[in-house]
Amino acid sequence: MQLVTAVIKPHKVDEVIEAVKATGIQGMTVTEVKGFGRQGGHTETYRGAEYTVDFTPKMKLEIVVDASDVPRITDVIQSTAGAGQIGDGKIWVTTLDTIIRIRTGEQGRDAI
Amino acid sequence: MKRRLILVGTGASVATLGLAAPAFAQDGTSAEAVQATLDNIWVLVAAVLVIFMQAGFALVEAGLTRAKNVANIMMKNLMDFSAGVLAFAVVGFAIAFGSGNSFFGTEGWLLDPNHFTDGYFGTLSLPTFFIFQAAFAATAATIVSGAMAERTKFKSYFIYSFVLTALIYPVVVHWLWGGGWLAELATPMIDFAGSTIVHSVGGWAALMGAIILGPRIGKYAKDGTPRAIPGHSIPFAIIGVFILFIGWFGFNPGSELAADDAVGVIALTTLLSGAAGAVFATLTVWWKTGAPDVAMAGNGALAGLVGITAGTANVSNWGAALIGALAGIIVVYSVFFLDRRRIDDPVGAISVHGVAGAFGTLMVGLLATDGGLFYGGGFDQLLSQLIGVVAVFVFVTITAGLLFLAIKVTVGLRVPPEEEIEGLDVVEHGTPGYGPDVFATAPAAG
Numbered sequence: 001m002q003l004v005t006a007v008i009k010p011h012k013v014d015e016v017i018e019a020v021k022a023t024g025i026q027g028m029t030v031t032e033v034k035g036f037g038r039q040g041g042h043t044e045t046y047r048g049a050e051y052t053v054d055f056t057p058k059m060k061l062e063i064v065v066d067a068s069d070v071p072r073i074t075d076v077i078q079s080t081a082g083a084g085q086i087g088d089g090k091i092w093v094t095t096l097d098t099i100i101r102i103r104t105g106e107q108g109r110d111a112i
Numbered sequence: 113m114k115r116r117l118i119l120v121g122t123g124a125s126v127a128t129l130g131l132a133a134p135a136f137a138q139d140g141t142s143a144e145a146v147q148a149t150l151d152n153i154w155v156l157v158a159a160v161l162v163i164f165m166q167a168g169f170a171l172v173e174a175g176l177t178r179a180k181n182v183a184n185i186m187m188k189n190l191m192d193f194s195a196g197v198l199a200f201a202v203v204g205f206a207i208a209f210g211s212g213n214s215f216f217g218t219e220g221w222l223l224d225p226n227h228f229t230d231g232y233f234g235t236l237s238l239p240t241f242f243i244f245q246a247a248f249a250a251t252a253a254t255i256v257s258g259a260m261a262e263r264t265k266f267k268s269y270f271i272y273s274f275v276l277t278a279l280i281y282p283v284v285v286h287w288l289w290g291g292g293w294l295a296e297l298a299t300p301m302i303d304f305a306g307s308t309i310v311h312s313v314g315g316w317a318a319l320m321g322a323i324i325l326g327p328r329i330g331k332y333a334k335d336g337t338p339r340a341i342p343g344h345s346i347p348f349a350i351i352g353v354f355i356l357f358i359g360w361f362g363f364n365p366g367s368e369l370a371a372d373d374a375v376g377v378i379a380l381t382t383l384l385s386g387a388a389g390a391v392f393a394t395l396t397v398w399w400k401t402g403a404p405d406v407a408m409a410g411n412g413a414l415a416g417l418v419g420i421t422a423g424t425a426n427v428s429n430w431g432a433a434l435i436g437a438l439a440g441i442i443v444v445y446s447v448f449f450l451d452r453r454r455i456d457d458p459v460g461a462i463s464v465h466g467v468a469g470a471f472g473t474l475m476v477g478l479l480a481t482d483g484g485l486f487y488g489g490g491f492d493q494l495l496s497q498l499i500g501v502v503a504v505f506v507f508v509t510i511t512a513g514l515l516f517l518a519i520k521v522t523v524g525l526r527v528p529p530e531e532e533i534e535g536l537d538v539v540e541h542g543t544p545g546y547g548p549d550v551f552a553t554a555p556a557a558g
Contacts, residue, residue, distance in 0.1 A: 044340075046340035046407065047397075048397060048400065048444070048447070049340035049451065050340065
Protein backbone atom coordinates (compact mmCIF):
# COMPACT_ATOMS: atom_id res chain seq x y z
CA MET A 1 0.00 0.00 0.00
CA GLN A 2 1.48 3.26 -1.13
CA LEU A 3 0.58 6.94 -0.79
CA VAL A 4 1.18 8.91 -3.96
CA THR A 5 1.48 12.63 -3.21
CA ALA A 6 1.68 15.17 -6.01
CA VAL A 7 2.05 18.95 -5.69
CA ILE A 8 1.08 20.59 -8.97
CA LYS A 9 0.15 23.90 -10.55
CA PRO A 10 -3.45 24.91 -9.80
CA HIS A 11 -4.40 25.46 -13.42
CA LYS A 12 -3.47 21.83 -14.22
CA VAL A 13 -5.59 20.30 -11.49
CA ASP A 14 -8.73 19.50 -13.49
CA GLU A 15 -6.78 17.82 -16.27
CA VAL A 16 -4.73 15.76 -13.82
CA ILE A 17 -7.73 14.66 -11.75
CA GLU A 18 -9.59 13.55 -14.86
CA ALA A 19 -6.63 11.53 -16.12
CA VAL A 20 -5.98 9.94 -12.73
CA LYS A 21 -9.64 9.00 -12.30
CA ALA A 22 -9.54 7.31 -15.70
CA THR A 23 -6.95 4.85 -14.34
CA GLY A 24 -9.65 3.39 -12.07
CA ILE A 25 -8.50 4.60 -8.66
CA GLN A 26 -10.97 4.45 -5.76
CA GLY A 27 -10.47 7.86 -4.17
CA MET A 28 -8.27 10.87 -3.71
CA THR A 29 -7.84 13.90 -1.47
CA VAL A 30 -7.13 17.35 -2.91
CA THR A 31 -5.89 20.27 -0.82
CA GLU A 32 -5.04 23.88 -1.64
CA VAL A 33 -1.51 24.43 -0.41
CA LYS A 34 1.24 27.04 -0.66
CA GLY A 35 4.93 26.38 -1.02
CA PHE A 36 8.11 26.96 -2.93
CA GLY A 37 10.60 24.78 -4.72
CA ARG A 38 13.57 25.73 -6.78
CA GLN A 39 11.62 28.47 -8.54
CA GLY A 40 11.30 30.38 -5.25
CA GLY A 41 8.64 33.05 -4.69
CA HIS A 42 7.64 35.96 -6.88
CA THR A 43 6.83 39.65 -6.52
CA GLU A 44 3.45 41.35 -6.83
CA THR A 45 2.55 45.05 -6.70
CA TYR A 46 -0.07 46.82 -4.61
CA ARG A 47 -0.74 50.54 -4.83
CA GLY A 48 2.52 50.88 -6.73
CA ALA A 49 4.73 49.17 -4.10
CA GLU A 50 6.22 45.73 -4.61
CA TYR A 51 6.03 42.90 -2.14
CA THR A 52 7.41 39.37 -2.19
CA VAL A 53 5.18 36.33 -2.17
CA ASP A 54 7.41 33.56 -0.78
CA PHE A 55 4.88 30.78 -1.09
CA THR A 56 3.18 30.14 -4.40
CA PRO A 57 -0.32 28.59 -4.44
CA LYS A 58 -0.30 24.91 -5.43
CA MET A 59 -2.67 21.97 -5.33
CA LYS A 60 -1.75 18.79 -3.44
CA LEU A 61 -3.21 15.45 -4.55
CA GLU A 62 -3.04 12.42 -2.24
CA ILE A 63 -3.98 9.01 -3.58
CA VAL A 64 -3.72 5.71 -1.69
CA VAL A 65 -3.11 2.81 -4.08
CA ASP A 66 -1.80 -0.74 -4.22
CA ALA A 67 1.93 -0.87 -4.96
CA SER A 68 1.31 -2.42 -8.37
CA ASP A 69 -0.65 0.65 -9.50
CA VAL A 70 1.98 3.22 -8.53
CA PRO A 71 3.93 3.48 -11.82
CA ARG A 72 0.72 3.89 -13.83
CA ILE A 73 -0.54 6.69 -11.57
CA THR A 74 2.75 8.58 -11.41
CA ASP A 75 3.16 8.35 -15.17
CA VAL A 76 -0.29 9.80 -15.72
CA ILE A 77 0.32 12.65 -13.28
CA GLN A 78 3.71 13.49 -14.71
CA SER A 79 2.45 13.54 -18.29
CA THR A 80 -0.63 15.68 -17.55
CA ALA A 81 0.73 18.06 -14.88
CA GLY A 82 3.90 19.01 -16.70
CA ALA A 83 4.05 22.18 -18.77
CA GLY A 84 7.81 21.91 -19.18
CA GLN A 85 8.31 24.94 -16.95
CA ILE A 86 9.98 25.59 -13.65
CA GLY A 87 7.36 25.27 -10.90
CA ASP A 88 5.51 22.32 -12.45
CA GLY A 89 5.70 20.53 -9.09
CA LYS A 90 6.73 17.18 -7.67
CA ILE A 91 5.46 13.65 -7.06
CA TRP A 92 6.60 11.47 -4.19
CA VAL A 93 5.57 8.02 -3.01
CA THR A 94 5.58 6.77 0.57
CA THR A 95 4.87 3.35 2.01
CA LEU A 96 1.91 3.05 4.38
CA ASP A 97 1.76 0.73 7.40
CA THR A 98 -1.94 0.66 8.10
CA ILE A 99 -5.20 1.66 6.44
CA ILE A 100 -8.58 1.27 8.12
CA ARG A 101 -12.00 1.93 6.61
CA ILE A 102 -13.94 3.59 9.41
CA ARG A 103 -17.39 2.26 8.44
CA THR A 104 -16.51 -1.44 8.25
CA GLY A 105 -13.22 -1.80 10.06
CA GLU A 106 -11.64 -3.40 6.96
CA GLN A 107 -7.86 -3.14 6.94
CA GLY A 108 -4.99 -3.18 4.48
CA ARG A 109 -5.63 -3.63 0.74
CA ASP A 110 -9.33 -4.21 1.37
CA ALA A 111 -9.63 -0.70 2.77
CA ILE A 112 -8.18 1.05 -0.30
CA MET B 113 -24.89 75.86 0.00
CA LYS B 114 -25.85 79.29 -1.14
CA ARG B 115 -29.09 79.43 0.72
CA ARG B 116 -27.47 79.16 4.08
CA LEU B 117 -25.43 82.21 3.25
CA ILE B 118 -28.53 84.19 2.45
CA LEU B 119 -30.00 83.31 5.79
CA VAL B 120 -27.16 84.73 7.73
CA GLY B 121 -27.24 87.84 5.64
CA THR B 122 -24.12 87.79 3.50
CA GLY B 123 -25.99 89.31 0.63
CA ALA B 124 -25.60 86.49 -1.85
CA SER B 125 -28.10 86.43 -4.65
CA VAL B 126 -31.55 85.02 -3.98
CA ALA B 127 -31.85 81.57 -5.42
CA THR B 128 -35.26 80.12 -5.99
CA LEU B 129 -38.80 80.97 -5.21
CA GLY B 130 -40.36 79.75 -2.04
CA LEU B 131 -37.50 81.03 0.01
CA ALA B 132 -39.59 83.00 2.39
CA ALA B 133 -42.19 80.31 2.95
CA PRO B 134 -42.25 78.88 6.44
CA ALA B 135 -41.11 75.28 6.56
CA PHE B 136 -44.46 73.99 7.63
CA ALA B 137 -46.97 76.25 5.99
CA GLN B 138 -50.42 75.12 6.90
CA ASP B 139 -52.17 75.95 3.65
CA GLY B 140 -50.92 72.91 1.78
CA THR B 141 -52.24 74.18 -1.52
CA SER B 142 -50.00 77.16 -2.26
CA ALA B 143 -47.07 76.75 -4.64
CA GLU B 144 -44.74 77.96 -1.90
CA ALA B 145 -45.96 75.32 0.53
CA VAL B 146 -45.56 72.56 -2.04
CA GLN B 147 -42.06 73.80 -2.85
CA ALA B 148 -41.15 73.82 0.84
CA THR B 149 -42.35 70.25 1.21
CA LEU B 150 -40.39 69.16 -1.85
CA ASP B 151 -37.28 70.87 -0.52
CA ASN B 152 -37.54 69.10 2.81
CA ILE B 153 -38.18 65.69 1.26
CA TRP B 154 -35.33 65.99 -1.22
CA VAL B 155 -32.81 67.18 1.37
CA LEU B 156 -33.86 64.40 3.75
CA VAL B 157 -33.36 61.82 0.99
CA ALA B 158 -30.00 63.39 0.22
CA ALA B 159 -29.11 63.20 3.92
CA VAL B 160 -29.84 59.48 3.90
CA LEU B 161 -27.60 59.07 0.84
CA VAL B 162 -24.82 60.87 2.70
CA ILE B 163 -25.34 58.59 5.70
CA PHE B 164 -25.07 55.64 3.29
CA MET B 165 -21.59 56.91 2.48
CA GLN B 166 -20.59 55.66 5.94
CA ALA B 167 -21.09 52.13 4.60
CA GLY B 168 -18.86 53.02 1.68
CA PHE B 169 -16.12 54.34 3.95
CA ALA B 170 -16.39 51.24 6.14
CA LEU B 171 -15.99 48.90 3.17
CA VAL B 172 -13.17 50.84 1.51
CA GLU B 173 -11.21 50.94 4.74
CA ALA B 174 -11.91 47.31 5.63
CA GLY B 175 -10.98 46.14 2.15
CA LEU B 176 -7.68 48.00 2.06
CA THR B 177 -6.51 46.74 5.47
CA ARG B 178 -5.85 43.28 6.86
CA ALA B 179 -8.41 40.74 8.01
CA LYS B 180 -7.04 40.75 11.56
CA ASN B 181 -8.22 44.37 11.97
CA VAL B 182 -11.55 44.23 10.17
CA ALA B 183 -13.78 44.27 13.26
CA ASN B 184 -11.83 47.25 14.59
CA ILE B 185 -12.21 49.26 11.39
CA MET B 186 -15.93 48.49 11.22
CA MET B 187 -16.32 49.54 14.85
CA LYS B 188 -14.45 52.79 14.26
CA ASN B 189 -16.75 53.61 11.35
CA LEU B 190 -19.87 52.85 13.36
CA MET B 191 -18.68 54.80 16.38
CA ASP B 192 -17.33 57.90 14.66
CA PHE B 193 -20.72 58.21 12.98
CA SER B 194 -22.70 57.61 16.17
CA ALA B 195 -20.48 59.66 18.46
CA GLY B 196 -20.25 62.30 15.76
CA VAL B 197 -24.02 62.67 15.46
CA LEU B 198 -24.41 63.09 19.21
CA ALA B 199 -21.51 65.51 19.58
CA PHE B 200 -22.77 67.56 16.65
CA ALA B 201 -26.31 67.66 18.05
CA VAL B 202 -25.25 68.80 21.50
CA VAL B 203 -22.47 71.25 20.67
CA GLY B 204 -21.24 71.22 17.08
CA PHE B 205 -24.38 72.35 15.30
CA ALA B 206 -24.62 75.50 17.42
CA ILE B 207 -20.97 76.36 16.80
CA ALA B 208 -21.47 75.80 13.08
CA PHE B 209 -24.82 77.45 12.46
CA GLY B 210 -25.83 79.31 15.60
CA SER B 211 -25.61 83.08 15.80
CA GLY B 212 -22.27 84.30 17.03
CA ASN B 213 -19.22 86.01 15.58
CA SER B 214 -17.25 85.53 12.38
CA PHE B 215 -15.39 82.55 13.79
CA PHE B 216 -17.92 80.42 15.69
CA GLY B 217 -21.54 80.31 16.76
CA THR B 218 -22.44 80.92 20.38
CA GLU B 219 -26.15 80.16 20.48
CA GLY B 220 -28.47 77.27 19.68
CA TRP B 221 -26.99 74.56 21.89
CA LEU B 222 -28.80 71.21 22.07
CA LEU B 223 -30.70 71.88 18.82
CA ASP B 224 -32.56 74.72 20.54
CA PRO B 225 -35.79 75.30 18.53
CA ASN B 226 -36.11 78.74 20.13
CA HIS B 227 -32.92 79.77 18.38
CA PHE B 228 -33.33 77.85 15.13
CA THR B 229 -36.86 79.10 14.48
CA ASP B 230 -38.96 78.45 11.36
CA GLY B 231 -37.37 80.21 8.43
CA TYR B 232 -33.87 80.17 9.94
CA PHE B 233 -32.92 77.59 7.30
CA GLY B 234 -35.16 78.96 4.56
CA THR B 235 -37.72 76.37 3.60
CA LEU B 236 -35.92 73.61 5.45
CA SER B 237 -37.06 72.52 8.88
CA LEU B 238 -34.62 72.21 11.76
CA PRO B 239 -34.80 68.37 11.72
CA THR B 240 -34.17 68.17 7.98
CA PHE B 241 -31.32 70.63 8.05
CA PHE B 242 -29.73 69.09 11.13
CA ILE B 243 -29.82 65.52 9.79
CA PHE B 244 -28.22 66.66 6.55
CA GLN B 245 -25.48 68.54 8.39
CA ALA B 246 -24.90 65.79 10.94
CA ALA B 247 -24.29 63.38 8.06
CA PHE B 248 -21.65 65.82 6.76
CA ALA B 249 -20.00 66.10 10.18
CA ALA B 250 -19.79 62.32 10.39
CA THR B 251 -18.23 62.24 6.93
CA ALA B 252 -15.45 64.58 8.03
CA ALA B 253 -14.85 62.43 11.11
CA THR B 254 -14.79 59.06 9.39
CA ILE B 255 -12.15 60.07 6.84
CA VAL B 256 -9.55 59.80 9.58
CA SER B 257 -10.18 56.19 10.56
CA GLY B 258 -8.62 54.77 7.39
CA ALA B 259 -5.40 56.77 7.68
CA MET B 260 -4.97 55.70 11.30
CA ALA B 261 -6.01 52.09 10.63
CA GLU B 262 -4.45 48.97 12.10
CA ARG B 263 -2.53 50.60 14.97
CA THR B 264 -4.74 53.07 16.90
CA LYS B 265 -6.26 52.38 20.32
CA PHE B 266 -10.02 52.23 20.04
CA LYS B 267 -10.72 54.46 23.03
CA SER B 268 -8.33 57.09 21.69
CA TYR B 269 -10.14 57.10 18.35
CA PHE B 270 -13.43 57.38 20.21
CA ILE B 271 -12.22 60.52 22.01
CA TYR B 272 -10.97 62.00 18.75
CA SER B 273 -14.39 61.44 17.08
CA PHE B 274 -16.18 63.46 19.75
CA VAL B 275 -13.75 66.36 19.70
CA LEU B 276 -13.57 66.65 15.92
CA THR B 277 -17.35 66.74 15.45
CA ALA B 278 -18.03 68.82 18.56
CA LEU B 279 -15.37 71.49 18.09
CA ILE B 280 -12.92 71.38 15.19
CA TYR B 281 -15.20 70.67 12.23
CA PRO B 282 -18.02 73.03 13.35
CA VAL B 283 -15.67 76.00 13.60
CA VAL B 284 -14.57 75.51 9.99
CA VAL B 285 -18.19 75.14 8.90
CA HIS B 286 -19.09 78.40 10.63
CA TRP B 287 -16.36 80.25 8.75
CA LEU B 288 -18.14 79.67 5.44
CA TRP B 289 -21.56 78.01 5.67
CA GLY B 290 -22.39 79.65 8.99
CA GLY B 291 -21.77 83.07 7.48
CA GLY B 292 -18.35 83.57 9.06
CA TRP B 293 -15.28 85.36 7.78
CA LEU B 294 -14.76 83.26 4.64
CA ALA B 295 -18.29 84.15 3.57
CA GLU B 296 -17.66 87.79 4.48
CA LEU B 297 -14.65 88.19 2.16
CA ALA B 298 -15.17 90.79 -0.58
CA THR B 299 -15.27 87.83 -2.96
CA PRO B 300 -16.63 85.03 -0.76
CA MET B 301 -14.89 81.69 -0.97
CA ILE B 302 -16.80 79.10 -3.02
CA ASP B 303 -16.98 75.65 -1.48
CA PHE B 304 -20.44 74.50 -2.43
CA ALA B 305 -20.55 71.09 -0.80
CA GLY B 306 -17.27 70.96 1.09
CA SER B 307 -14.10 69.92 -0.75
CA THR B 308 -12.28 71.96 1.86
CA ILE B 309 -14.90 72.49 4.57
CA VAL B 310 -15.62 68.76 4.92
CA HIS B 311 -13.08 66.63 3.06
CA SER B 312 -9.92 68.58 3.70
CA VAL B 313 -10.82 68.90 7.37
CA GLY B 314 -10.89 65.10 7.55
CA GLY B 315 -7.84 64.78 5.33
CA TRP B 316 -5.65 67.17 7.31
CA ALA B 317 -6.74 65.63 10.61
CA ALA B 318 -5.83 62.26 9.07
CA LEU B 319 -2.44 63.66 8.13
CA MET B 320 -1.70 64.70 11.70
CA GLY B 321 -2.99 61.41 13.06
CA ALA B 322 -0.83 59.35 10.70
CA ILE B 323 2.27 61.45 11.45
CA ILE B 324 1.86 61.33 15.22
CA LEU B 325 1.08 57.59 15.19
CA GLY B 326 3.97 56.61 12.94
CA PRO B 327 3.90 53.86 10.32
CA ARG B 328 2.59 50.34 10.87
CA ILE B 329 5.09 47.69 11.89
CA GLY B 330 6.58 46.23 8.71
CA LYS B 331 5.56 49.10 6.43
CA TYR B 332 9.18 50.10 5.86
CA ALA B 333 12.18 47.88 5.18
CA LYS B 334 15.36 48.47 7.18
CA ASP B 335 16.72 50.68 4.42
CA GLY B 336 13.53 52.79 4.55
CA THR B 337 11.97 51.45 1.35
CA PRO B 338 8.17 51.44 1.61
CA ARG B 339 6.68 47.99 1.46
CA ALA B 340 3.19 47.07 0.35
CA ILE B 341 0.83 45.72 2.98
CA PRO B 342 -2.00 44.49 0.74
CA GLY B 343 -5.56 44.88 1.94
CA HIS B 344 -7.59 41.74 2.47
CA SER B 345 -10.54 42.35 0.14
CA ILE B 346 -10.45 44.26 -3.11
CA PRO B 347 -14.18 43.47 -3.64
CA PHE B 348 -14.98 45.22 -0.32
CA ALA B 349 -12.92 48.22 -1.38
CA ILE B 350 -14.52 48.63 -4.78
CA ILE B 351 -18.07 48.04 -3.55
CA GLY B 352 -17.25 50.72 -1.00
CA VAL B 353 -16.15 53.06 -3.77
CA PHE B 354 -19.43 52.48 -5.60
CA ILE B 355 -21.45 53.15 -2.44
CA LEU B 356 -19.52 56.39 -1.92
CA PHE B 357 -20.09 57.32 -5.56
CA ILE B 358 -23.84 56.80 -5.09
CA GLY B 359 -23.79 58.68 -1.80
CA TRP B 360 -22.14 61.63 -3.50
CA PHE B 361 -25.38 62.24 -5.39
CA GLY B 362 -26.78 63.19 -2.01
CA PHE B 363 -23.67 65.02 -0.88
CA ASN B 364 -23.38 67.45 -3.81
CA PRO B 365 -26.91 67.84 -5.25
CA GLY B 366 -28.33 67.79 -1.72
CA SER B 367 -26.18 70.79 -0.86
CA GLU B 368 -28.39 72.85 -3.13
CA LEU B 369 -30.70 72.62 -0.09
CA ALA B 370 -33.71 72.81 -2.39
CA ALA B 371 -35.54 70.70 -4.93
CA ASP B 372 -34.89 72.84 -7.98
CA ASP B 373 -33.40 72.74 -11.48
CA ALA B 374 -29.84 72.98 -10.24
CA VAL B 375 -29.98 69.51 -8.65
CA GLY B 376 -29.59 67.67 -11.96
CA VAL B 377 -26.87 70.03 -13.16
CA ILE B 378 -24.88 69.43 -10.00
CA ALA B 379 -25.40 65.66 -10.25
CA LEU B 380 -23.93 65.68 -13.75
CA THR B 381 -20.74 67.56 -12.80
CA THR B 382 -20.37 65.12 -9.91
CA LEU B 383 -20.74 62.13 -12.21
CA LEU B 384 -18.30 63.38 -14.85
CA SER B 385 -15.63 64.30 -12.32
CA GLY B 386 -15.78 60.99 -10.45
CA ALA B 387 -15.58 59.03 -13.70
CA ALA B 388 -12.65 61.12 -14.95
CA GLY B 389 -10.86 60.64 -11.64
CA ALA B 390 -11.10 56.85 -11.88
CA VAL B 391 -9.93 56.74 -15.50
CA PHE B 392 -7.01 59.11 -15.08
CA ALA B 393 -5.78 57.58 -11.83
CA THR B 394 -5.82 54.19 -13.55
CA LEU B 395 -3.84 55.48 -16.54
CA THR B 396 -1.37 57.25 -14.26
CA VAL B 397 -0.63 54.28 -12.00
CA TRP B 398 -0.52 51.97 -15.02
CA TRP B 399 2.02 54.20 -16.73
CA LYS B 400 4.12 54.62 -13.60
CA THR B 401 4.14 51.04 -12.31
CA GLY B 402 3.12 48.83 -15.21
CA ALA B 403 -0.11 47.63 -13.58
CA PRO B 404 -3.59 49.18 -13.51
CA ASP B 405 -3.80 48.93 -9.72
CA VAL B 406 -7.36 48.37 -8.54
CA ALA B 407 -7.14 50.11 -5.17
CA MET B 408 -5.53 53.14 -6.78
CA ALA B 409 -8.31 53.30 -9.37
CA GLY B 410 -10.75 53.41 -6.46
CA ASN B 411 -8.77 56.23 -4.87
CA GLY B 412 -8.94 58.01 -8.22
CA ALA B 413 -12.74 57.86 -8.40
CA LEU B 414 -12.96 59.24 -4.88
CA ALA B 415 -10.38 61.96 -5.62
CA GLY B 416 -12.49 63.06 -8.61
CA LEU B 417 -15.57 63.20 -6.41
CA VAL B 418 -13.81 65.08 -3.62
CA GLY B 419 -12.27 67.45 -6.15
CA ILE B 420 -15.55 68.50 -7.75
CA THR B 421 -17.38 68.94 -4.45
CA ALA B 422 -16.30 72.60 -4.10
CA GLY B 423 -17.18 73.72 -7.60
CA THR B 424 -19.94 71.29 -8.46
CA ALA B 425 -22.50 74.08 -8.90
CA ASN B 426 -20.10 76.63 -10.37
CA VAL B 427 -18.13 74.93 -13.14
CA SER B 428 -19.14 73.63 -16.56
CA ASN B 429 -19.47 69.93 -17.33
CA TRP B 430 -16.06 69.89 -18.98
CA GLY B 431 -14.55 71.98 -16.24
CA ALA B 432 -15.78 69.25 -13.91
CA ALA B 433 -14.28 66.49 -16.04
CA LEU B 434 -10.97 68.38 -16.06
CA ILE B 435 -10.99 68.78 -12.29
CA GLY B 436 -11.71 65.06 -11.89
CA ALA B 437 -9.01 64.00 -14.34
CA LEU B 438 -6.36 66.16 -12.68
CA ALA B 439 -7.45 65.06 -9.20
CA GLY B 440 -7.10 61.45 -10.37
CA ILE B 441 -3.55 62.07 -11.55
CA ILE B 442 -2.57 64.06 -8.46
CA VAL B 443 -3.87 61.45 -6.03
CA VAL B 444 -1.48 58.82 -7.41
CA TYR B 445 1.56 61.06 -7.01
CA SER B 446 0.37 62.11 -3.56
CA VAL B 447 0.07 58.49 -2.40
CA PHE B 448 3.59 57.75 -3.61
CA PHE B 449 4.93 60.95 -2.05
CA LEU B 450 3.45 60.27 1.40
CA ASP B 451 4.67 56.66 1.23
CA ARG B 452 8.21 57.86 0.67
CA ARG B 453 7.93 60.40 3.49
CA ARG B 454 7.14 57.61 5.99
CA ILE B 455 3.56 58.83 6.43
CA ASP B 456 1.69 55.53 6.44
CA ASP B 457 -1.88 56.00 5.20
CA PRO B 458 -3.20 52.48 4.50
CA VAL B 459 -6.19 53.66 2.45
CA GLY B 460 -4.95 56.90 0.86
CA ALA B 461 -7.35 59.10 2.85
CA ILE B 462 -4.93 62.02 3.15
CA SER B 463 -4.35 62.09 -0.61
CA VAL B 464 -8.00 61.59 -1.55
CA HIS B 465 -9.62 63.97 0.93
CA GLY B 466 -6.89 66.42 1.96
CA VAL B 467 -4.91 66.86 -1.24
CA ALA B 468 -7.69 66.39 -3.83
CA GLY B 469 -10.02 68.51 -1.67
CA ALA B 470 -7.58 71.42 -1.57
CA PHE B 471 -6.83 71.04 -5.26
CA GLY B 472 -10.51 71.00 -6.25
CA THR B 473 -11.19 74.07 -4.14
CA LEU B 474 -8.40 76.02 -5.81
CA MET B 475 -9.60 74.96 -9.28
CA VAL B 476 -12.88 76.77 -8.67
CA GLY B 477 -10.86 79.99 -8.78
CA LEU B 478 -9.82 79.09 -12.32
CA LEU B 479 -12.86 77.31 -13.68
CA ALA B 480 -15.91 78.97 -12.08
CA THR B 481 -17.96 80.06 -15.06
CA ASP B 482 -18.84 83.19 -13.11
CA GLY B 483 -15.70 84.77 -11.65
CA GLY B 484 -13.05 82.17 -12.54
CA LEU B 485 -9.69 83.31 -13.92
CA PHE B 486 -10.13 81.31 -17.14
CA TYR B 487 -13.49 82.96 -17.67
CA GLY B 488 -12.17 86.48 -17.40
CA GLY B 489 -13.02 86.89 -13.73
CA GLY B 490 -9.53 87.87 -12.66
CA PHE B 491 -7.67 86.66 -9.59
CA ASP B 492 -10.16 87.62 -6.87
CA GLN B 493 -11.93 84.28 -6.70
CA LEU B 494 -8.68 82.32 -6.89
CA LEU B 495 -7.28 84.37 -4.02
CA SER B 496 -10.36 83.74 -1.88
CA GLN B 497 -10.09 80.02 -2.60
CA LEU B 498 -6.43 80.07 -1.61
CA ILE B 499 -7.17 81.94 1.61
CA GLY B 500 -9.81 79.36 2.53
CA VAL B 501 -7.62 76.36 1.73
CA VAL B 502 -4.65 77.70 3.67
CA ALA B 503 -6.73 78.84 6.65
CA VAL B 504 -8.41 75.44 6.98
CA PHE B 505 -5.08 73.64 6.62
CA VAL B 506 -3.44 75.73 9.33
CA PHE B 507 -6.40 75.56 11.71
CA VAL B 508 -6.96 71.82 11.37
CA THR B 509 -3.34 70.72 11.47
CA ILE B 510 -2.80 72.76 14.65
CA THR B 511 -5.98 71.78 16.46
CA ALA B 512 -6.03 68.13 15.35
CA GLY B 513 -2.29 67.89 16.02
CA LEU B 514 -2.77 69.21 19.56
CA LEU B 515 -5.70 66.83 20.05
CA PHE B 516 -3.74 63.75 19.00
CA LEU B 517 -0.73 64.81 21.07
CA ALA B 518 -2.95 65.36 24.10
CA ILE B 519 -4.47 61.91 23.62
CA LYS B 520 -0.99 60.43 23.19
CA VAL B 521 0.33 61.76 26.51
CA THR B 522 -2.85 60.91 28.47
CA VAL B 523 -4.55 57.67 27.41
CA GLY B 524 -2.06 56.79 24.66
CA LEU B 525 -2.67 56.76 20.93
CA ARG B 526 -1.07 53.54 19.69
CA VAL B 527 -1.57 49.91 20.68
CA PRO B 528 1.43 47.91 21.96
CA PRO B 529 3.51 46.16 19.25
CA GLU B 530 2.34 42.68 20.29
CA GLU B 531 -1.28 43.72 19.84
CA GLU B 532 -0.57 45.33 16.49
CA ILE B 533 1.03 42.12 15.21
CA GLU B 534 -1.71 39.90 16.62
CA GLY B 535 -4.42 42.18 15.23
CA LEU B 536 -6.67 44.68 16.99
CA ASP B 537 -9.88 42.68 16.69
CA VAL B 538 -9.46 40.23 19.55
CA VAL B 539 -7.43 42.43 21.90
CA GLU B 540 -9.51 45.61 21.48
CA HIS B 541 -12.95 44.14 20.87
CA GLY B 542 -12.87 40.59 22.21
CA THR B 543 -13.69 38.80 18.99
CA PRO B 544 -12.23 38.40 15.51
CA GLY B 545 -13.98 39.93 12.51
CA TYR B 546 -14.03 36.59 10.77
CA GLY B 547 -14.56 34.11 13.59
CA PRO B 548 -14.02 30.36 13.41
CA ASP B 549 -17.01 28.03 13.28
CA VAL B 550 -17.81 27.21 16.88
CA PHE B 551 -19.17 23.67 17.17
CA ALA B 552 -22.45 23.77 19.02
CA THR B 553 -21.92 20.25 20.37
CA ALA B 554 -18.71 21.18 22.19
CA PRO B 555 -19.11 21.99 25.88
CA ALA B 556 -18.91 25.70 26.59
CA ALA B 557 -15.49 26.83 27.68
CA GLY B 558 -15.06 27.84 31.31
